[in-house]
Amino acid sequence: TIHEIRDRKPLKVFFMGSTYNVKHNRNALRMVIADIAPKVFRRDPEAFKFYVFGKKLPSEFNKYIKDNVEYLGFQESKDYLSDMDIALIPSLFGAGMQQKVFEPLTLGIPQLTSSNGIVGYPFVEDESVFFGKNNDDFVEKLFTLKDVDVRKRLSQNSKAISRKFFSREGLDATVKSTVDSLISARAQK
Numbered sequence: 001t002i003h004e005i006r007d008r009k010p011l012k013v014f015f016m017g018s019t020y021n022v023k024h025n026r027n028a029l030r031m032v033i034a035d036i037a038p039k040v041f042r043r044d045p046e047a048f049k050f051y052v053f054g055k056k057l058p059s060e061f062n063k064y065i066k067d068n069v070e071y072l073g074f075q076e077s078k079d080y081l082s083d084m085d086i087a088l089i090p091s092l093f094g095a096g097m098q099q100k101v102f103e104p105l106t107l108g109i110p111q112l113t114s115s116n117g118i119v120g121y122p123f124v125e126d127e128s129v130f131f132g133k134n135n136d137d138f139v140e141k142l143f144t145l146k147d148v149d150v151r152k153r154l155s156q157n158s159k160a161i162s163r164k165f166f167s168r169e170g171l172d173a174t175v176k177s178t179v180d181s182l183i184s185a186r187a188q189k
Helices: 023-043 058-066 077-083 098-108 135-144 146-164 166-186
Strands: 012-020 048-055 068-071 086-089 111-113
Touching: 012 023, 012 077, 012 098, 023 048, 023 058, 023 086, 023 135, 077 098, 086 098, 086 135, 098 111, 098 146, 111 135
Parallel strands: 012 048, 012 086, 048 068, 086 111
Antiparallel strands: none
């Protein structure tokens, strides 16, 4: 799938969590719609529109669904990601491979996440992904992502890394390397 990088205003930014019954999804959502989106809106009300996907939005968040934030509930990935411009996925307590982080990267959707969201995979800051450290840093990086050429670079690089790492050949090589390492370690005992 080729993800189209558009030069438009507002840019469509999305956050997704499978369900907001999960504490780390609620915390990341709070960061996006209670902190980051309002700061972005105050700086430039027409630059970005934030879309929130996922099940069971707690009623306490309804007060943030205004101005530049819209809640769309659960949506099938293929139906909504093709129209999005930026994935904003602050992964505050990320562990393991998270679909919400890796699906946009494999599709070539420029992503702004936390460095721990990548958990050791070969995506590189400013080349294939942007990392934010705190609310203000996320806001600054979003405004950097207004540049269509920056988004095109991130998209091309994240797709290339994904093809190499997540392809059948890449996965086979990873499994073979792991098995070889285990055999070698066992032989040395």
